[in-house]
Every structure is written in structure tokens, then in C-alpha cells.
Amino acid sequence: MPLLHVDDVVVQFGGVTAVNHASFEVEAGSITGLIGPNGAGKTTCFNVITGLQTPTAGHIVLDGKDITRMPVHRRSKRGIGRTFQRLEAFGSLTVSDNVRVALDIHDGIPGLFRSAVNDVDALLELVGISDYANERADSIPTGTARLLELARSLATDPQLLLLDEPSSGLDESETGAFGALLKQLAAEGRTVLMVEHDMDLVMGVCDTIHVLDFGSIIAQGTPAEIRINPVVQKAYLGYADEADHDAGHDAGDTKVLAL
Numbered sequence: 320m321p322l323l324h325v326d327d328v329v330v331q332f333g334g335v336t337a338v339n340h341a342s343f344e345v346e347a348g349s350i351t352g353l354i355g356p357n358g359a360g361k362t363t364c365f366n367v368i369t370g371l372q373t374p375t376a377g378h379i380v381l382d383g384k385d386i387t388r389m390p391v392h393r394r395s396k397r398g399i400g401r402t403f404q405r406l407e408a409f410g411s412l413t414v415s416d417n418v419r420v421a422l423d424i425h426d427g428i429p430g431l432f433r434s435a436v437n438d439v440d441a442l443l444e445l446v447g448i449s450d451y452a453n454e455r456a457d458s459i460p461t462g463t464a465r466l467l468e469l470a471r472s473l474a475t476d477p478q479l480l481l482l483d484e485p486s487s488g489l490d491e492s493e494t495g496a497f498g499a500l501l502k503q504l505a506a507e508g509r510t511v512l513m514v515e516h517d518m519d520l521v522m523g524v525c526d527t528i529h530v531l532d533f534g535s536i537i538a539q540g541t542p543a544e545i546r547i548n549p550v551v552q553k554a555y556l557g558y559a560d561e562a563d564h565d566a567g568h569d570a571g572d573t574k575v576l577a578l
């Protein structure tokens with residue numbers, strides 16, 4: 320049984336169908352990629368899985384239980400953690416205090432076990448940002464802030480970790496270290512679902528990749544299968560020279576991917 324089953328999910332915003340009957344599964348202990356062009360519906364899928372967005376139709380099943388109508392905080396208690404594409408740290412707090420708040424909230428909730436990693440310094444060390452411990456969160460580089468979000472999320476000891484473009488802002492060597500950290504988290508038994516545009520990272524760490532385009536899953540498979548899939552190639556590369564595709568994809572920010 321998969322840990323997560325996204326079952327025929329539809330999300331409509333007025334006349335825009337952001338997610339269009341998307342179904343995919345995430346196996347426990349895996350690193351799974353959710354990729355697709357800008358505007359494909361990836362973040363909206365994350366919002367449905369975490370409970371920030373109610374789907375128009377469809378179901379989210381975690382560990383065999385239908386959580387489609389479950390509030391956000393109860394999903395967090397059941398082990399779902401995430402980071403945000405648009406950073407959500409407390410800007411006026413230090414990096415340390417951002418993680419401390421996450422630990423304190425988690426440890427203060429009745430019925431939850433204390434975090435496996437319940438030490439601020441250890442979490443900062445784990446994600447590699449100890450040098451920034453006493454800096455205000457609004458003064459650190461974007462890539463560091465993404466790692467801070469990861470540390471905060473890990474403070475809640477998540478079983479399923481959703482990462483929305485975690486490597487943007489990281490340089491090449493930082494991205495390499497980040498990939499190794501993801502593998503370490505998976506080896507410890509956590510499950511990672513990652514939205515990411517850095518194809519070297521996605522292809523290097525993911526066990527399985529699902530590809531979204533215009534809200535629908537158009538392909539799924541191993542990195543080797545996805546890399547040579549002509550449907551995926553067209554979804555990414557076809558748009559580069561088709562101006563009329565701008566309606567569904569943010570032309571100003573389109574990333575053409577070397578798969």
C-alpha cells in the first residue's frame with residue numbers, strides 16, 4: 320500500500336482548472352518527484368495534500384485513511400510536513416528562533432511524541448546552516464532560507480515531507496549537499512515528495528517521478544524512463560517555440576529543461 324494516494328483530484332479556480340483529474344501514488348520511504356512546466360498545478364496539488372486547498376473533486380488518502388476533509392493541523396499531527404515555494408519564515412526572528420518555535424509548538428501538542436531531533440542546533444547542523452543561527456531570517460540568502468524551512472519542517476518529525484522547489488537559490492555544491500541530505504532522510508525512513516525544476520537534482524535523487532502538465536499527470540516512471548519519454552519532452556521543450564502556449568504557462572518565467 321502506498322503511503323500517499325492522490326486520487327482523481329480536481330481543483331478549479333473560477334474558470335481555471337488548476338488540477339484536472341490527477342492521480343498518483345507515493346511509496347513509503349521513497350523520494351518521489353512531481354515535476355512539470357510553470358503553472359502545471361504542482362503547488363496546488365501540494366495545497367490539496369496538506370489541506371490548504373479544498374479540492375473540487377477527488378480524494379487524498381494517507382496510509383489508508385481518507386484525509387480529504389481533515390484540517391491542516393490534524394494532517395500535521397498525522398505526519399505531513401512541508402516547505403513553501405514562497406518562503407514563510409518569521410522574518411524578525413533569528414534562524415535559531417524560527418526552528419525553536421517549530422519545536423516548541425510540536426512538543427506542546429498533547430498526544431504527540433517529542434521530536435526525534437529535538438535540538439535546535441542539531442537541526443541547523445543537519446541542514447547545514449549553523450553559521451546563520453543568530454542572523455535574522457529576513458537577512459539570510461534565499462537558498463539558506465529554504466534550508467531553514469526544511470529545518471523547521473523536520474522539527475515536527477514528519478513522516479511525509481513535501482518540498483516545493485527546495486533547491487532554488489542554492490548553488491551547485493549546496494545543491495549536491497542537499498541531494499545527499501534528502502537521501503539520508505529517506506534512508507532514515509522518511510518519505511519525500513518534491514516539486515523541483517533542477518533536473519539534475521530530480522534525476523539524481525528520485526526513485527519515481529510523476530509529470531504534471533495542465534493539471535493532469537501525463538507520465539510517471541523512473542528518472543531513466545522520464546528522461547526519454549517523448550510526451551515529457553514535448554511538454555517541456557515544445558513550449559519554448561510555441562508562443563500560443565502562454566495562456567497556461569507563465570512565459571516570463573518558463574524554464575526550458577534539459578532532461
Ligand SMILES: Nc1ncnc2c1ncn2[C@@H]1O[C@H](COP(=O)(O)OP(=O)(O)OP(=O)(O)O)[C@@H](O)[C@H]1O
Nearest residue numbers: 332335337356357358359360361362363364404567
Ligand atoms: N488561488 C488561485 N486562484 C486562481 N488561480 C490560481 C490560484 N492558485 C493557482 N492558480 C492557477 O492555477 C494554475 C496552477 O498553479 P500552480 O501554482 O499550482 O502551478 P505550479 O505548477 O506550482 O507552477 P510553478 O512551477 O510556476 O510554481 C495556474 O494557472 C495558476 O495561475
Ligand SMILES: [Mg+2]
Nearest residue numbers: 361362363404
Ligand atoms: Mg509552484
